[in-house]
Amino acid sequence: MAANQTYLPGQFQRGQWLRVDAAKILKRFFFCERSLVKTQAGWLAGIADFEVKLALPYHFWQDALTAHALRERVFELKFPSRMLEIGDDQSLIDIFEESANAPSGEAFVLSLARVYKPALLAAYREYLSQADPLAEGPVLRALRVAVDEKAEQIAVLTQFANDMFKVSPEKRHEAEAWVSALGERLGQVGGLSIEPPQAVDNPVELPGRTEFQLAQVPARDSRFHLCRYYWPDVVDPDFPYGDGMQLQLRSAVSHFNEVWAVESGGAVLNAFAEELEWEFMYDAARWTYDEARHTRMGYDRLRSWGYEPQELPLGSHIYDSAHGQDPAVRLGMLHYFETKNIGKKTKRANAFGSYQDRVSQHDMDFDWADETIHAHYGKRWLDALRELYPERVPDMEVIRETCETLVAAQVDSATEAERDETRQIAQAMIDKARQVSRAVN
Numbered sequence: 001m002a003a004n005q006t007y008l009p010g011q012f013q014r015g016q017w018l019r020v021d022a023a024k025i026l027k028r029f030f031f032c033e034r035s036l037v038k039t040q041a042g043w044l045a046g047i048a049d050f051e052v053k054l055a056l057p058y059h060f061w062q063d064a065l066t067a068h069a070l071r072e073r074v075f076e077l078k079f080p081s082r083m084l085e086i087g088d089d090q091s092l093i094d095i096f097e098e099s100a101n102a103p104s105g106e107a108f109v110l111s112l113a114r115v116y117k118p119a120l121l122a123a124y125r126e127y128l129s130q131a132d133p134l135a136e137g138p139v140l141r142a143l144r145v146a147v148d149e150k151a152e153q154i155a156v157l158t159q160f161a162n163d164m165f166k167v168s169p170e171k172r173h174e175a176e177a178w179v180s181a182l183g184e185r186l187g188q189v190g191g192l193s194i195e196p197p198q199a200v201d202n203p204v205e206l207p208g209r210t211e212f213q214l215a216q217v218p219a220r221d222s223r224f225h226l227c228r229y230y231w232p233d234v235v236d237p238d239f240p241y242g243d244g245m246q247l248q249l250r251s252a253v254s255h256f257n258e259v260w261a262v263e264s265g266g267a268v269l270n271a272f273a274e275e276l277e278w279e280f281m282y283d284a285a286r287w288t289y290d291e292a293r294h295t296r297m298g299y300d301r302l303r304s305w306g307y308e309p310q311e312l313p314l315g316s317h318i319y320d321s322a323h324g325q326d327p328a329v330r331l332g333m334l335h336y337f338e339t340k341n342i343g344k345k346t347k348r349a350n351a352f353g354s355y356q357d358r359v360s361q362h363d364m365d366f367d368w369a370d371e372t373i374h375a376h377y378g379k380r381w382l383d384a385l386r387e388l389y390p391e392r393v394p395d396m397e398v399i400r401e402t403c404e405t406l407v408a409a410q411v412d413s414a415t416e417a418e419r420d421e422t423r424q425i426a427q428a429m430i431d432k433a434r435q436v437s438r439a440v441n
């Protein structure tokens with residue numbers, strides 16, 4: 001009977017993937033993005049260049065949004081299962097994980113520009129060209145956005161790599177060798193594509209490979225005035241926080257100095273990616289990106305008032321105070337010191353409004369909204385960590401005391417020369433501000 005049956009044809013391109021086929025490919029993309037979110041975050045403290053340090057959080061926030069859309073779509077396609085396993089993609093994901101072990105920050109940026117982001121861009125283009133828009137519409141929009149973002153990221157990262165090699169030409173040879181070996185290794189598994197990767201018996205050596213470690217001493221851009229304490233009131237209780245013009249300056253310098261929060265956000269994202277899993281990485285990516293925006297707000301205001309980079313103090317004492325500590329302490333620092341002044345922000349925004357300093361008011365106003373989100377992140381994830389490790393992570397009050405004590409120890413270790421240095425930088429900024437405001441008024 002069946003042999004004589006005739007049917008309408010259905011071998012059309014549109015039907016090539018069933019739910020499970022699409023889910024397997026999207027899951028592969030998710031794990032690649034996830035690896036890079038984690039390694040980009042981990043490298044922030046180890047990269048000196050200010051522009052790169054602030055651009056990477058923007059990039060991995062975008063990557064996290066793409067990853068999130070991919071992950072949600074995989075769950076929809078595999079309902080009711082919410083299992084995500086690397087499985088057959090292990091040989092490929094191992095290569096993405098290797099990005100962490102770059103021999104230098106320059107090599108890391110070059111690998112993103114030349115190997116990893118282009119691989120994702122090509123894979124997304126391939127997927128978009130083959131996927132059925134009727135079945136897959138909900139995720140295709142995210143992939144189209146990702147294609148635009150990846151293309152832009154590659155252009156920016158390529159420029160960054162060139163800029164970094166101009167400053168440190170001696171790093172180029174090692175970086176090129178490592179990156180080209182990564183490219184070969186990616187080729188060995190068949191690249192990142194809609195096809196599953198192949199297992200490889202003899203992966204090529206990665207010359208210069210250096211096991212990742214968080215930079216406990218942050219790399220900072222030497223164009224700025226690098227110091228431990230960025231304003232005299234940190235180490236001198238008699239120096240006023242100030243109002244009027246001094247408050248305008250102090251607030252911009254504080255914003256600019258949120259570099260420590262950028263580095264700490266990246267450090268905790270990297271440290272707890274496995275234990276706290278994706279939801280945490282997703283929040284931490286946004287958190288770190290926000291801190292990068294706050295840093296740039298301060299920098300932008302200071303530049304608008306005519307300050308040159310070398311006139312700007314960039315301090316390290318808060319990041320330094322968690323040197324060698326459990327990463328939970330860095331999470332505590334980020335939560336506690338960034339939200340401590342939240343109550344003062346609206347008052348300060350109003351003060352700036354009364355000075356007709358609209359841009360400081362605007363920055364403080366938006367900063368307030370971000371910090372409100374961060375207060376929630378901090379509580380959520382410190383609670384989650386305490387639940388996982390009750391022995392290791394104390395309650396909020398004890399974390400707060402630990403953070404206070406560590407920072408106080410950093411402050412107490414200030415030498416007279418450092419106090420003088422901080423006062424001098426601040427005084428020079430105040431003098432210049434007087435000139436600028438006289439010229440305007």
Ligand SMILES: [Fe+2]
Pocket residue numbers: 258261290291294338
């Ligand atoms: Fe902030």
Ligand SMILES: [Fe+2]
Pocket residue numbers: 261291338339370371374
């Ligand atoms: Fe914050």
